[in-house]
Amino acid sequence: xxxxxxxxxxxxxxxxxxxxxxxxxxxxxxxxxxxxxxxxxxxxxxxxxxxxxxxxxxxxxxxxxxxxxxxxxxxxxxxxxxxxxxxxxxxxxxxxxxxxxxxxxxxxxxxxxxxxxxxxxxxxxxxxxxxxxxxxxxxxxxxxxxxxxxxxxxxxxxxxxxxxxxxxxxxxxxxxxxxxxxxxxxxxxxxxxxxxxxxxxxxxxxxxxxxxxxxxxxxxxxxxxxxxxxxxxxxxxxxxxxxxxxxxxxxxxxxxxxxxxxxxxxx
Amino acid sequence: xxxxxxxxxxxxxxxxxxxxxxxxxxxxxxxxxxxxxxxxxxxxxxxxxxxxxxxxxxxxxxxxxxxxxxxxxxxxxxxxxxxxxxxxxxxxxxxxxxxxxxxxxxxxxxxxxxxxxxxxxxxxxxxxxxxxxxxxxxxxxxxxxxxxxxxxxxxxxxxxxxxxxxxxxxxxxxxxxxxxxxxxxxxxxxxxxxxxxxxxxxxxxxxxxxxxxxxxxxxxxxxxxxxxxxxxxxxxxxxxxxxxxxxxxxxxxxxxxxxxxxxxxxxxxxxxxxxxxxxxxxxxxxxxxxxxxxxxxxxxxxxxxxxxxxxxxxxxxxxxxxxxxxxxxxxxxxxxxxxxxxxxxxxxxxxxxxxxxxxxxxxxxxxxxxxxxxxxx
Amino acid sequence: xxxxxxxxxxxxxxxxxxxxxxxxxxxxxxxxxxxxxxxxxxxxxxxxxxxxxxxxxxxxxxxxxxxxxxxxxxxxxxxxxxxxxxxxxxxxxxxxxxxxxxxxxxxxxxxxxxxxxxxxxxxxxxxxxxxxxxxxxxxxxxxxxxxxxxxxxxxxxxxxxxxxxxxxxxxxxxxxxxxxxxxxxxxxxxxxxxxxxxxxxxxxxxxxxxxxxxxxxxxxxxxxxxxxxxxxxxxxxxxxxxxxxxxxxxxxxxxxxxxxxxxxxxxxxxxxxxxxxxxxxxxxxxxxxxxxxxxxxxxxxxxxxxxxxxxxxxxxxxxxxxxxxxxxxxxxxxx
Numbered sequence: 001x002x003x004x005x006x007x008x009x010x011x012x013x014x015x016x017x018x019x020x021x022x023x024x025x026x027x028x029x030x031x032x033x034x035x036x037x038x039x040x041x042x043x044x045x046x047x048x049x050x051x052x053x054x055x056x057x058x059x060x061x062x063x064x065x066x067x068x069x070x071x072x073x074x075x076x077x078x079x080x081x082x083x084x085x086x087x088x089x090x091x092x093x094x095x096x097x098x099x100x101x102x103x104x105x106x107x108x109x110x111x112x113x114x115x116x117x118x119x120x121x122x123x124x125x126x127x128x129x130x131x132x133x134x135x136x137x138x139x140x141x142x143x144x145x146x147x148x149x150x151x152x153x154x155x156x157x158x159x160x161x162x163x164x165x166x167x168x169x170x171x172x173x174x175x176x177x178x179x180x181x182x183x184x185x186x187x188x189x190x191x192x193x194x195x196x197x198x199x200x201x202x203x204x205x206x207x208x209x210x211x212x213x214x215x216x217x218x219x220x221x222x223x224x225x226x227x228x229x230x231x232x233x234x235x236x237x238x239x240x241x242x243x244x245x246x247x248x249x250x251x252x253x254x255x256x257x258x259x260x261x262x263x264x265x266x267x
Numbered sequence: 268x269x270x271x272x273x274x275x276x277x278x279x280x281x282x283x284x285x286x287x288x289x290x291x292x293x294x295x296x297x298x299x300x301x302x303x304x305x306x307x308x309x310x311x312x313x314x315x316x317x318x319x320x321x322x323x324x325x326x327x328x329x330x331x332x333x334x335x336x337x338x339x340x341x342x343x344x345x346x347x348x349x350x351x352x353x354x355x356x357x358x359x360x361x362x363x364x365x366x367x368x369x370x371x372x373x374x375x376x377x378x379x380x381x382x383x384x385x386x387x388x389x390x391x392x393x394x395x396x397x398x399x400x401x402x403x404x405x406x407x408x409x410x411x412x413x414x415x416x417x418x419x420x421x422x423x424x425x426x427x428x429x430x431x432x433x434x435x436x437x438x439x440x441x442x443x444x445x446x447x448x449x450x451x452x453x454x455x456x457x458x459x460x461x462x463x464x465x466x467x468x469x470x471x472x473x474x475x476x477x478x479x480x481x482x483x484x485x486x487x488x489x490x491x492x493x494x495x496x497x498x499x500x501x502x503x504x505x506x507x508x509x510x511x512x513x514x515x516x517x518x519x520x521x522x523x524x525x526x527x528x529x530x531x532x533x534x535x536x537x538x539x540x541x542x543x544x545x546x547x548x549x550x551x552x553x554x555x556x557x558x559x560x561x562x563x564x565x566x567x568x569x570x571x572x573x574x575x576x577x578x579x580x581x582x583x584x585x586x587x588x589x590x591x592x593x594x595x596x597x598x599x600x601x602x603x604x605x606x607x608x609x610x611x612x613x614x615x616x617x618x619x620x621x622x623x624x625x626x627x628x629x630x631x632x633x634x635x636x637x638x639x640x641x642x643x644x
Numbered sequence: 645x646x647x648x649x650x651x652x653x654x655x656x657x658x659x660x661x662x663x664x665x666x667x668x669x670x671x672x673x674x675x676x677x678x679x680x681x682x683x684x685x686x687x688x689x690x691x692x693x694x695x696x697x698x699x700x701x702x703x704x705x706x707x708x709x710x711x712x713x714x715x716x717x718x719x720x721x722x723x724x725x726x727x728x729x730x731x732x733x734x735x736x737x738x739x740x741x742x743x744x745x746x747x748x749x750x751x752x753x754x755x756x757x758x759x760x761x762x763x764x765x766x767x768x769x770x771x772x773x774x775x776x777x778x779x780x781x782x783x784x785x786x787x788x789x790x791x792x793x794x795x796x797x798x799x800x801x802x803x804x805x806x807x808x809x810x811x812x813x814x815x816x817x818x819x820x821x822x823x824x825x826x827x828x829x830x831x832x833x834x835x836x837x838x839x840x841x842x843x844x845x846x847x848x849x850x851x852x853x854x855x856x857x858x859x860x861x862x863x864x865x866x867x868x869x870x871x872x873x874x875x876x877x878x879x880x881x882x883x884x885x886x887x888x889x890x891x892x893x894x895x896x897x898x899x900x901x902x903x904x905x906x907x908x909x910x911x912x913x914x915x916x917x918x919x920x921x922x923x924x925x926x927x928x929x930x931x932x933x934x935x936x937x938x939x940x941x942x943x944x945x946x947x948x949x950x951x952x953x954x955x956x957x958x959x960x961x962x963x964x965x966x967x968x969x970x971x972x973x974x975x976x977x978x979x
Contacts, residue, residue, distance in 0.1 A: 018787045019787075021787045021791070023791055030786075030787070030791070076274070076278070077278065080278060080282075098761070099752065099762070100755065100756060100759075100761070100762070103756065127786075127787070128764075129764070129765065130752075130762075130763075130764035130765070131748050131752075131764065132751075132752035132755070132762060132764060133752075134752075135749050135752040135753045135756070136752045136753070136755065136756040138753070139724070139752075139753050139756035139757055140756060144720070144721055144836065144838040144839040145720055145749070145753065145839070146720065146839055147720070147745070147748070147749040148745050148748075148749070164745075164841070165745055166658075166718075166744075166745045166746060166844075167744060167745060167852075168846055168847060168848075168852070169844065169845050169846040169847045170844075170845055170847070171717060171718065171841045171842075171843070171844055171845075172841070172842045172843040172844075172845060173839060173840065173841045173842065174839070174840055174842055175838060175839035175840070176838050176839075179838070179839065192282050192285060192286055192315055193278070193282050194314070194315050194316040195279060195282075195315065195316030195317065195319065195320060195329040195331060195335075196316055196329050198275055198278045198279055198282065199275055199329050199331060201275075201278070202274050202275050202278075226761070227755075227759065227760060227761030227762075227797050227799065227800035228761035228762070228763055228795050228796070228797050229795065229796055229797075229798055230793055230794065230795055231781065231794045231795065231796045232793075232794040233786070233791055233792070233793050233794070234791070234792050234794075235791055235792075236785075236791070236792050242952055242953040242954050242955065243953075243954055243955070244944070244949055244955045244956075244957060245954075245955065245956045245957070246944070246956070246957040246958065249958060249962050249963050249966045250966055252956055252958065252963070253956075253963070253966045253967050253970050254970065256938070256954060256956055256967070257970055257971065257974060259954050260915070260936065260938060260954065263935075263936045263953060263954070264914075264935075264936075265914060265915040265935065265936035265938065266882075266915070266974070293894065529922075531943065531945050534945060
């Protein structure tokens, strides 16, 4: 049973550098220049799951991303890990997209790929952190969706049996292909690319499609196609400074407990 | 002049950095405390292809080249220098066999070494001195289609765990390269050295007593041992050790820098104090100088320059980088005050590791001899 | 009052019991309803709806009820379609769901089906004037919590938001209160069953941080001073939950699901005690809404004190044991 798998990936600023992202209060825009970018860590679990499924069942893996030209780096990394095709949906008209507009662009790109059995996504991206693109992509494509999958199995008759995480447990879920899944980090340990994988990756072509090539109506994507807009950004000031005690532990603790009672913190 | 790494080299560096930070960093203190050979780590490194950056593709390598191979050693050593040191031993043996060996030897040995299925070592140093190979006392006496080996080697990296032991022995007074497989009668592994640093790298001795090996175990020409060994030292072993030193210095510097940015005295981080900044500035400058010396020598090797040309630059890289590593680690421990002397905070262990790098692949004095002779010729 | 332009919340249920995180949406929902000259309603999809009075007791005036035995477990396709059909029929102007594992799936699916704008992980919601009416403003933390982003849906309706669990207060409960039930029929054959949930399996979890009244949270300093035992004793004494920052997870002293902060949990207990954590913003953002924040650290300039109602500067090794002793005595004296 060969599986044609699509994995949605995204390039995000390196989380360790988030605090360097500065706000220009005048233009109300954020400056991301010079911040190193990486392959979104949750997406690595989706790629790994696809690679394991391909190793088991055969088939093809296509990595798809909507991003700026710099995102070609992660498309290359996807090749280094072993995907068969890397496709970057790239066009200035995609900029400013919220999750719905992003899902639309991805859907149109994926529809060009022919028969797809399984679409895998990470649970969220480290920058936007909404986790909305996967489920919205499924609805737009008309595919069923299973979210937060921590374990999955393809059964003989071509159905998926999954453990769908919920608080304090999971739901046992069964679904028929084709479908869209978001996978959690519990599902696997992502592999690193090997040296040979890296050597071969730079020789492979990254397919770059813009709105013309995809035949998309610009009104459906980018900022125009986004129902939500950013209306403002502000820096957060922390302020709650209360009393600071110092000195002999016994004395200090006694004062502290008295204060906690006053604040109604102790019952 | 393009100082940029190629995209492949960049991706390699990122991959090794991620491996080092995810797989090595959490275990580093524990591995050092145990002092055991990290066989799992070495196996994982080889599975990722880090053992085969110099190996040709037909033997399972990637032939990425010398710069790629030291980038991986540098990144590993930033986090866990003993693994970098083991990688150096593997690179050197693979280079020796690939440069000088017969096709049959290469086919037989290289794939297994590159995959990490067998561990190699290269033994030159003897009790009478490593810096002076002319007084080598290990002898290989030809007898029909065999050689009979007698002698002893000391301070050999990886010897206690090696499966394939490459070594030099004299045939008619001329040093010749051979290999022996562990378990061969007459070959015995001896005492494992007790080290102050690089604790989990097994370093030890081995001895031959009437050990018989087939003629086909000779690597290269009879009497061709020294040139073969010198090529490996100049193009692989020294630059690898220099890269380890660079990684050690970088690791110690990064820990100290982070500490100085967080540690507050007089109401502000000590990194704001000029005296501290001067110290950090010097460390940073020396590390960058070491870096470019390291990269330059192996870049020349990748460009196909002669061994003699490459040898001077790798000698410079080795002597400079190892001395920078010591200085950087000492400064780092001083910047961190009490924490600098606690093993949990790393820098003191880095200093111990750096000290072990002095005699490796040739002492600083020998490096200066190499450089001095070349410039005054 | 007309059913159009209501403020809706999704009353998530598990085995017909309403999830506390959904109850947290009620106060805010009512506040928004008032500001938007509208009223609040809850949407309940479940097996029987036998316990929806709980919603009335917490102050919800109206419940849209969809029930069928096949819907007792969350079924993604059917729930999304049923919810979206309700939206088309009754045209709410705002829909709030909680950031539970299920809410984070249902909200985007309904948004896609209805073309609504959806903002995730809101930490605040308020109303602003817009054109000749009002608009909902959704506030989310961005980029590690240092920046706050305001998001609006200028055109599309409804305006949807998932609200971070643990942010808002649970309202007072008034037993015996009642409300309006609007039942809508469920026809199974009209629903999408390509994916079906077969079984709910519950698993042991440590005292849930989101529901704890008291949380004792350790940072790097706890690891360094080796006082994890004292920390646990303190939690026991106050009948609270144990939590920590990333260094404690890495050191194996707490589990990943006990981590607080931007990449961990957000909590708002009555009392949050921080021990040996310097107070970087990616950590503090996880507990800023706690009623009372009490911190102990050896560094008088630690950022944590800027967000604490009460702080002690001292060596954890010396201070903690005394704190535990005194609190034990205090708790005993209260009986």
